[in-house]
Amino acid sequence: xxxxxxxxxxxxxxxxxxxxxxxxxxxxxxxxxxxxxxxxxxxxxxxxxxxxxxxxxxxxxxxxxxxxxxxxxxxxxxxxxxxxxxxxxxxxxxxxxxxxxxxxxxxxxxxxxxxxxxxxxxxxxxxxxxxxxxxxxxxxxxxxxxxxxxxxxxxxxxxxxxxxxxxxxxxxxxxxxxxxxxxxxxxxxxxxxxxxxxxxxxxxxxxxxxxxxxxxxxxxxxxxxxxxxxxxxxxxxxxxxxxxxxxxxxxxxxxxxxxxxxxxxxxxxxxxxxxxxxxxxxxxxxxxxxxxxxxxxxxxxxxxxxxxxxxxxxxxxxxxxxxxxxxxxxxxxxxxxxxxxxxxxxxxxxxxxxxxxxxxxxxxxxxxx
Amino acid sequence: xxxxxxxxxxxxxxxxxxxxxxxxxxxxxxxxxxxxxxxxxxxxxxxxxxxxxxxxxxxxxxxxxxxxxxxxxxxxxxxxxxxxxxxxxxxxxxxxxxxxxxxxxxxxxxxxxxxxxxxxxxxxxxxxxxxxxxxxxxxxxxxxxxxxxxxxxxxxxxxxxxxxxxxxxxxxxxxxxxxxxxxxxxxxxxxxxxxxxxxxxxxxxxxxxxxxxxxxxxxxxxxxxxxxxxxxxxxxxxxxxxxxxxxxxxxxxxxxxxxxxxxxxxxxxxxxxxxxxxxxxxxxxxxxxxxxxxxxxxxxxxxxxxxxxxxxxxxx
Numbered sequence: 001x002x003x004x005x006x007x008x009x010x011x012x013x014x015x016x017x018x019x020x021x022x023x024x025x026x027x028x029x030x031x032x033x034x035x036x037x038x039x040x041x042x043x044x045x046x047x048x049x050x051x052x053x054x055x056x057x058x059x060x061x062x063x064x065x066x067x068x069x070x071x072x073x074x075x076x077x078x079x080x081x082x083x084x085x086x087x088x089x090x091x092x093x094x095x096x097x098x099x100x101x102x103x104x105x106x107x108x109x110x111x112x113x114x115x116x117x118x119x120x121x122x123x124x125x126x127x128x129x130x131x132x133x134x135x136x137x138x139x140x141x142x143x144x145x146x147x148x149x150x151x152x153x154x155x156x157x158x159x160x161x162x163x164x165x166x167x168x169x170x171x172x173x174x175x176x177x178x179x180x181x182x183x184x185x186x187x188x189x190x191x192x193x194x195x196x197x198x199x200x201x202x203x204x205x206x207x208x209x210x211x212x213x214x215x216x217x218x219x220x221x222x223x224x225x226x227x228x229x230x231x232x233x234x235x236x237x238x239x240x241x242x243x244x245x246x247x248x249x250x251x252x253x254x255x256x257x258x259x260x261x262x263x264x265x266x267x268x269x270x271x272x273x274x275x276x277x278x279x280x281x282x283x284x285x286x287x288x289x290x291x292x293x294x295x296x297x298x299x300x301x302x303x304x305x306x307x308x309x310x311x312x313x314x315x316x317x318x319x320x321x322x323x324x325x326x327x328x329x330x331x332x333x334x335x336x337x338x339x340x341x342x343x344x345x346x347x348x349x350x351x352x353x354x355x356x357x358x359x360x361x362x363x364x365x366x367x368x369x
Numbered sequence: 370x371x372x373x374x375x376x377x378x379x380x381x382x383x384x385x386x387x388x389x390x391x392x393x394x395x396x397x398x399x400x401x402x403x404x405x406x407x408x409x410x411x412x413x414x415x416x417x418x419x420x421x422x423x424x425x426x427x428x429x430x431x432x433x434x435x436x437x438x439x440x441x442x443x444x445x446x447x448x449x450x451x452x453x454x455x456x457x458x459x460x461x462x463x464x465x466x467x468x469x470x471x472x473x474x475x476x477x478x479x480x481x482x483x484x485x486x487x488x489x490x491x492x493x494x495x496x497x498x499x500x501x502x503x504x505x506x507x508x509x510x511x512x513x514x515x516x517x518x519x520x521x522x523x524x525x526x527x528x529x530x531x532x533x534x535x536x537x538x539x540x541x542x543x544x545x546x547x548x549x550x551x552x553x554x555x556x557x558x559x560x561x562x563x564x565x566x567x568x569x570x571x572x573x574x575x576x577x578x579x580x581x582x583x584x585x586x587x588x589x590x591x592x593x594x595x596x597x598x599x600x601x602x603x604x605x606x607x608x609x610x611x612x613x614x615x616x617x618x619x620x621x622x623x624x625x626x627x628x629x630x631x632x633x634x635x636x637x638x639x640x641x642x643x644x645x646x647x648x649x650x651x652x653x654x655x656x657x658x659x660x661x662x663x664x665x666x667x668x669x670x671x672x673x674x675x676x677x678x679x680x681x682x683x684x685x
């Protein structure tokens with residue numbers, strides 16, 4: 001390993017990057033855009049669902065119940081109608097996602113302990129269904145003291161109490177932002193390195209490089225190092241914005257956050273290198289990146305919980321670096337864990353990096369054939 | 370040959386699938402020579418050069434370059450050779466000076482010496498007022514000059530140039546060749562591939578490749594000398610028709626229209642009075658012409674050796 005040559009490759013990469021406006025824009029633009037998109041737009045706890053109300057009883061009790069439902073903030077009324085049929089029509093045309101029907105015999109049903117209110121839900125969206133289920137569990141008694149007639153015979157509302165640690169307000173951003181560091185890194189780092197090498201092959205620079213005494217590892221490591229710096233820059237940007245815009249907590253040590261990020265950066269860069277030894281064109285490199293990116297988003301636990309996945313999906317997830325990073329970063333940032341307490345995932349990432357880097361160097365030949 | 374060879378290859382062969390790109394080529398390139406590789410596109414010039422630098426592995430054959438066995442000792446060879454690729458392969462988004470600095474580092478030229486050498490090359494190759502310019506914005510001739518300067522930054526003993534001037538105007542080309550002879554003067558051996566006859570003419574020694582085979586290998590003077598008495602200029606009233614007639618005539622290897630004339634290359638002189646023979650062939654077709662012998666050039670050599678190889682093809 002000749003340090004002069006290694007540094008020359010790094011310097012060349014940095015100079016080229018400085019002159020490449022598109023890449024520069026991607027380095028800064030993708031994290032900011034993604035953070036704002038995911039942080040604000042994607043919200044798994046729903047608010048302000050459009051609702052229609054058909055209160056056919058129109059009694060003091062029913063009006064109080066409606067007021068109480070609205071007070072939760074989950075629904076906001078857009079229409080008040082007279083029959084459930086009208087609600088059904090509005091539901092079908094998409095004007096409302098939830099319909100609240102209070103039958104004319106509301107008071108009698110309530111006194112008999114029968115079903116007193118019906119909530120019609122647009123089941124085509126499971127998130128809305130979940131929200132409706134929350135509504136259905138509302139303690140009606142608090143609104144109307146004698147809502148359910150024989151109060152004594154009513155079982156406790158929630159026989160099992162849930163105590164939520166770490167994110168009691170159930171804010172999605174708290175869960176999303178640490179994961180987002182990983183998603184953005186998976187998206188940009190793999191692509192940057194894959195394209196960086198393939199581009200040199202396409203432009204013919206590679207033939208010049210392999211005819212010089214530059215060694216494989218000097219070239220590979222020199223290519224990767226500048227992007228490690230960029231990865232940390234992106235991590236810092238997402239962290240700062242996450243803390244500033246969404247008040248995301250960093251309960252563990254900041255050093256551990258960066259160490260975990262460093263592991264993911266290296267894992268993705270080495271993966272990008274391996275792709276670059278395979279891809280014939282920049283377009284192919286991008287396609288292969290997508291092939292890694294989609295399973296990462298879907299299976300890593302970023303979008304759907306790992307525990308709910310079938311066994312095969314879990315096995316695939318264990319191979320993906322993002323899965324391990326998510327466990328690390330959520331552990332450190334949200335639960336205040338130390339990195340060494342999460343050693344299994346650290347080890348998994350280390351193995352991944354070693355295997356990928358060795359494979360990339362072995363697969364890269366200083367030959368044209 | 371009294372001087373030792375810079376390159377020695379025996380039975381060099383390379384196949385791509387079923388295509389034989391280079392077919393049992395033997396080469397001896399003497400030191401301090403400008404050695405030309407002449408051949409049409411696809412004749413195996415680039416493939417041969419790449420094998421000699423150790424960038425491609427031959428399917429068969431032995432290569433010895435600067436006393437090293439290639440491809441086994443290719444790594445040791447890389448610091449002693451310069452390679453100028455056919456396509457401009459320096460970094461277009463780096464400046465002239467940055468490209469120099471990068472290539473100096475690649476070849477591990479000591480820092481202090483690299484600085485002096487870069488200043489020297491910038492002066493010598495006339496980049497003084499554009500050393501901050503991005504390489505991508507240079508003209509074709511300037512790019513070639515930069516590529517050559519970068520290829521010699523570590524003062525290699527042997528320089529490979531793959532069609533270095535194919536995209537350059539004649540003025541820049543002449544200038545470029547002056548630089549090549551300067552390098553040969555200082556002791557560098559140069560292997561230059563080309564498909565341009567005027568460039569081939571300038572080489573000390575020339576190898577002609579056709580369909581992957583070496584069909585001629587000598588000095589340009591010897592190669593053209595062999596065709597003495599076999600080349601003629603025909604002045605006909607209708608050169609187009611004369612060309613068609615002669616193309617069918619017995620003993621004629623090649624006919625090419627040059628302006629108002631027709632240039633004829635004949636087979637080895639088994640007919641004693643060739644001008645008379647051409648005359649007769651044209652008269653038979655009802656054409657009148659004047660036939661004058663002319664000295665042969667490399668294009669004639671090229672036509673002669675490639676025709677000959679094609680004639681051999683079915684039996685080979």
